[in-house]
Amino acid sequence: MDLCFLYKLSVSALLLCTSPAGGYVDQLIADCEYDDNITDVVYLVKNVFNQKLNNIYDSRVGKYVGFGEYGMINAAHYNSQAWKMAARKAEVETLCRYSARYFRRSTLDRKVPPIVKVHLTKPADYGERSMLQCSLLGFFPQEVRVSWLRDGVEVSADVSSTDVLANGDWSFQLHSYLELTPERGQRVSCRVEHSSLREALEVDWDTSALEAKVLKRAVGISSFCIGFATAAGGAVYYWWKKRSDFSPLSR
Known part of the structure; x- marks a missing residue:
């Protein structure tokens, strides 16, 4: 025990006395x-000692391989340690294959369907030139x-799109645009194809807001006509009543 301690102390003193100005880096x-x-793995x-490869453990051969005189001595010493060799073999599973499974679940096998929304970029009415926006949010990969589809037929003209944008949370977004003149009874849809979807997803543009405007305008016009007709009828009745109302004296 004393001899071993003296040996280690002598080696340490030798290294300290002969160390270069920058010291040693292990x-x-x-x-x-x-x-x-990501199926086959090499561990x-x-x-590395002072930027020089001393020895290396290679999982393909299952042992350490040394380079140079001291590298081969160290490799033979490591290979003789049963606990170290068992630890290296276990690390192939606990480090490499575990990380591969996690990476596959979080990237290669991860599927998140997009949230699709279709709407006008600004308020418009039937017969007015406008632009529809189809937003795809939070999808992966x-x-x-x-x-774009108009009455089930794909539209290629007046279509533009942004690049796929990263959200910073392992998801993406994209926005597509269609210039059009809305017409009543026309069906306009945004079709999305993504690996997370079993089949293409078609989202129709909801025209209920435009229909509500048309209905409101129709109700307003009807109310005006009814009010005008009522007022006109009242005026005619008042004029007729006034004309046919004779007093006893004049009679």
Whole structure:
């Protein structure tokens, strides 16, 4: 025990006395490398001393490989430690494969359908040139296709769109626009195709606001006509009553 302590003390003193101006840098770098499908994994543990690779653990061979005289000595020492080798083999599962499963769930396998809203960009009326906006919000992944339909037929003219925008929370948004002149009885839809949807989603433009304006205008005109007719009838009746009302003296 004393000899071992003296040996360690001597090595430490030697390193301190012979250390360069910048000192010594000993690094341990663990690295998980995956294929394109994140199924095959290679686990590497690198021991770097003063920016020089000393030895490396490679999960493909299941042991440490040394570089240079001291690197091979250290690699042989590590390979003789059963606990260290068991820990390295376990880390392939606990570090690399666990991270791969988490990454797949959060990215490759994550599907979030878009929230689709269709509305006018500003108030308009039938027969007035206007613009419809179709907003796709909170979807993932970012690959998406948007198109416009007028009475079931796809429209390609007067259509524009923004780029797919990142929200900063692993979701995206996109806005598509259609210039048109609204007509009564016409059906205008925004069609969305996304990997999270089993089939294309079609959202109709709700024209209830325009219909309400038309109804309100019709009610207003009807009320005016009824009021005018009532007033005119009252005036005619008053004139007729006045004309046919003779007093006893004049009789």
